[in-house]
Amino acid sequence: MNIQSQNNSASYISSPERSWCKNKQMMDDEFEPQDKQMLDETNSKFQSQCLIEDPPMQNENALSQNSFHYEEQQQMMQAEILSPSKLLRTGNEPKSTLSFDIKLEQTSIQEEPIVNSRTRRKASKANYNVDDSPTMDSEIRPCHCSKTNCLQLYCSCFHNRRQCTQECKCSECFNDGQHSDEVLKAIEQIKIKEQRASHHDLDSFDTRQVWGCKCKKTQCMKGYCECFIRNKKCSSHCQCSNCQNKKQKTSINKKIKKI
DNA sequence: GAGTTTGAAACT
DNA sequence: CAGTTTCAAACTC
Numbered sequence: 638m639n640i641q642s643q644n645n646s647a648s649y650i651s652s653p654e655r656s657w658c659k660n661k662q663m664m665d666d667e668f669e670p671q672d673k674q675m676l677d678e679t680n681s682k683f684q685s686q687c688l689i690e691d692p693p694m695q696n697e698n699a700l701s702q703n704s705f706h707y708e709e710q711q712q713m714m715q716a717e718i719l720s721p722s723k724l725l726r727t728g729n730e731p732k733s734t735l736s737f738d739i740k741l742e743q744t745s746i747q748e749e750p751i752v753n754s755r756t757r758r759k760a761s762k763a764n765y766n767v768d769d770s771p772t773m774d775s776e777i778r779p780c781h782c783s784k785t786n787c788l789q790l791y792c793s794c795f796h797n798r799r800q801c802t803q804e805c806k807c808s809e810c811f812n813d814g815q816h817s818d819e820v821l822k823a824i825e826q827i828k829i830k831e832q833r834a835s836h837h838d839l840d841s842f843d844t845r846q847v848w849g850c851k852c853k854k855t856q857c858m859k860g861y862c863e864c865f866i867r868n869k870k871c872s873s874h875c876q877c878s879n880c881q882n883k884k885q886k887t888s889i890n891k892k893i894k895k896i
Numbered sequence: 897g898a899g900t901t902t903g904a905a906a907c908t
Numbered sequence: 909c910a911g912t913t914t915c916a917a918a919c920t921c
Contacts, residue, residue, distance in 0.1 A: 780915065790905060804919050830906090852903070860918050862904045899921085906914070 779805035787812035788823035795823070851873030857882035 779802055782792045787801050787810045794801045794812055801812045811819045850871060852862045857871050857880045864871045870884045871877055 691908080778917095784915070789915080791917090793917085850903080855902070855918095859902080863902085897921105899919105901919070902917085904915085904917100906912100908910100908912075 782807040851878050852877040
């Protein structure tokens with residue numbers, strides 16, 4: 638296994654990779670022994686990234702961690718090439734034919750889809766693309782962006798910091814792995830906006846974080862609500878109206894105790 | 897599949 | 909900072 642990290646076509650660290658940091662142990666269990674060895678070789682390189690990005694906004698260093706600089710991203714993006722989720726890609730290959738994709742084809746990694754029932758969401762009408770669980774690429778929904786070149790947060794692919802795939806139906810896509818400069822510029826602009834807005838403790842690209850919804854009409858019970866989408870209850874951070882997605886103070890627990 | 901609704905993101 | 913516009917996804921028919 639000879640993975641070269643010189644390729645920098647992959648232009649940013651995607652959320653699934655960051656989820657991998659947290660869920661590495663679980664995923665390790667799913668690898669064959671020979672693959673584990675490869676993973677171990679990459680662990681040391683990846684650990685620094687994990688330290689930088691996790692956990693989000695939960696300590697005093699969150700500010701500096703979340704406002705990491707563009708150049709740091711460039712350094713870290715090399716690690717993405719070694720990411721397990723890339724190695725486990727199961728059919729949603731990016732539009733581009735990046736060199737690391739070619740190298741991956743030469744590996745002995747099993748590319749059968751890994752279906753992890755533990756992390757599979759409850760079946761629902763919509764397969765929401767959220768990554769607060771170790772979502773595999775095979776579960777990622779394609780985007781349909783038509784006007785933003787997939788370089789704004791409207792784009793679910795860009796928002797999750799992953800490249801658009803062949804399944805995406807976007808037009809004039811710059812998030813295809815062949816426009817690294819444009820992508821990096823877009824990321825940089827968003828980071829600048831965050832800082833201007835004094836959102837130092839936010840990471841717009843961390844879709845695991847929920848800032849709080851502002852739903853007014855849907856009672857936070859439809860897929861428009863970011864809390865609902867993430868299977869999370871609305872909190873004091875939300876500014877929603879007529880919310881039906883708040884934690885219920887059920888009397889069930891009390892009844893159980895009595896029993 | 898087309899049109900409408902919705903709320904996040906972007907803009908002013 | 910608040911109001912408005914734009915956008916893409918969710919939803920309805």
